[in-house]
Amino acid sequence: MAKLRKDEVGQGRAFYVFYCPGCGNCHSFEVPRWTFSGSMDKPTFTPSLLCNQSDPASRCHLFVTDGKIKYQPDCHHKFAGQTVDMVELEDLADGR
Ligand SMILES: [Zn+2]
Numbered sequence: 001m002a003k004l005r006k007d008e009v010g011q012g013r014a015f016y017v018f019y020c021p022g023c024g025n026c027h028s029f030e031v032p033r034w035t036f037s038g039s040m041d042k043p044t045f046t047p048s049l050l051c052n053q054s055d056p057a058s059r060c061h062l063f064v065t066d067g068k069i070k071y072q073p074d075c076h077h078k079f080a081g082q083t084v085d086m087v088e089l090e091d092l093a094d095g096r
Contacts, residue, residue, distance in 0.1 A: 002040040003067060003086040018043070019087050020069070022077035023060050027051055042067035043086070052076075 007015040007028075016036065017028040029036070029049055037044040044065050051060040061072040070083045 001088040001090060003088060004040050004043055005089050006040075016043070016045075017089070018064070019089060020060060020062070021084060021087065022062075022069075022071060022075055022079040023051070023058075027060070027062075039067075048072070 004016045004018050007017060009015060012032070014031050015028045016031065017026050019025075020027050027049060029045055034045045034047070034049075046063075048061060048063045052058040053061075056074070057076055059074055059076050061074050063070040063072070064086070067086050068083050069079075069086055071077075071079045071081060073081045075081075
């Protein structure tokens with residue numbers, strides 16, 4: 001099952017959206033700015049994704065490797081420093 005939703009934006013660019021259980025909402029990364037393995041089931045992308053860098057109260061910093069989210073210790077939420085499985089996006093689709 002897909003852990004990502006692809007939003008094409010043209011000119012060879014696309015956003016991939018995934019659910020972050022730490023923040024309780026979705027994050028996205030952009031290709032080709034990030035390097036993506038192409039697997040929707042067990043995604044890997046590099047480098048890391050850093051959200052809200054300037055605000056420690058909402059900062060989220062993670063790696064995604066082989067379908068797992070590896071949270072870095074500087075995350076604001078309870079998963080900081082932990083690795084969790086990605087969740088399927090089936091229930092989160094917005095109908096677009
Ligand atoms: Zn997050």
